[in-house]
Amino acid sequence: MDTSGSELSVLSAALKGAGIRMTHQRIEVFSELQASHGHPSVTEIYEGVRKRLPSISPDTVYRTLRLFSELGLIIPHSSTSSVTRFDVNVHEHHHFVCTRCSRIFDFTSSSIDPLEVPREAESFGEVQGVQLEVRGICRDCLRRERTQEE
């Protein structure tokens, strides 16, 4: 089955809805994402697109992936901020991760703790821990974005 046409209409709708141009580069990055398996990295997407669009720049791929993330077409895996951060708190807790500023807020929840490991997860290997990861936009970023819109 060829779903490339119908998939592209998703891109088209998302871009049009936000009043954003439909460019070659965005189409190619989008197709590359659709064709990818697992959790592609920026470099993987860049190398893939380069086969068809040899002159595309890394910068464009970065910008495009950020745009797609904002449009909800893809989900950046955890901190997009390229710096590794550490949890000094090794006790059970969960994370609220801001998708704008990538800050992480810890919380515990009496309603869900202790969290059990689903059986499906155990097949992948030896489990060390589980936590909930809630993605969202933090209060500070919400306030900042509201202010800028005025």
Place this chain on the structure above:
Amino acid sequence: MDTSGSELSVLSAALKGAGIRMTHQRIEVFSELQASHGHPSVTEIYEGVRKRLPSISPDTVYRTLRLFSELGLIIPHSSTSSVTRFDVNVHEHHHFVCTRCSRIFDFTSSSIDPLEVPREAESFGEVQGVQLEVRGICRDCLRRERTQEE
């Protein structure tokens, strides 16, 4: 209250248990972690320690934090691999993240889906999504480590 002494005994026990030396650098990095709030980055720890140990190198901080992660003293937040990866699958699913090779495996779970957002998380901002993050060592890494031990 001064808990630095008792905290240090945690480090001492962990290192001794693994037959690893207790060095100035490791002690200072450990103290810096204890004194830190939130989710410190490598650079933040490095800058902090440098005030007391001006000659420490970034390399040592990286190595030490990796060591502490392996000992379970801290938990690296998601992929330590410095590359941003993307989820092309925007439907609800969960992650098994390998703490060795940082590969991510997707899964869904009939027993827990749909996952609800705990009320505690909503106070941080506007929620976009939730997923479980299971940390562990994947089958491939387990096999490789077993082989190396022989």
Place this chain on the structure above:
DNA sequence: GCCCAGATAATAATATTTCTTATCTAGGAT
């Protein structure tokens, strides 16, 4: 105190991500 495997510092190299600026183009107006 001596010794040496393990640990570190210094430096260079590599990888990732962002910035700057000149050029180009999608798509609405004409």
Place this chain on the structure above:
DNA sequence: ATCCTAGATAAGAAATATTATTATCTGGGC
């Protein structure tokens, strides 16, 4: 169809993060 321009891109440089190399140093068992 052509023109126009805000938005988008390419190229290159720069900033930042991370890892590798190698010579030197040191913790802790003897």
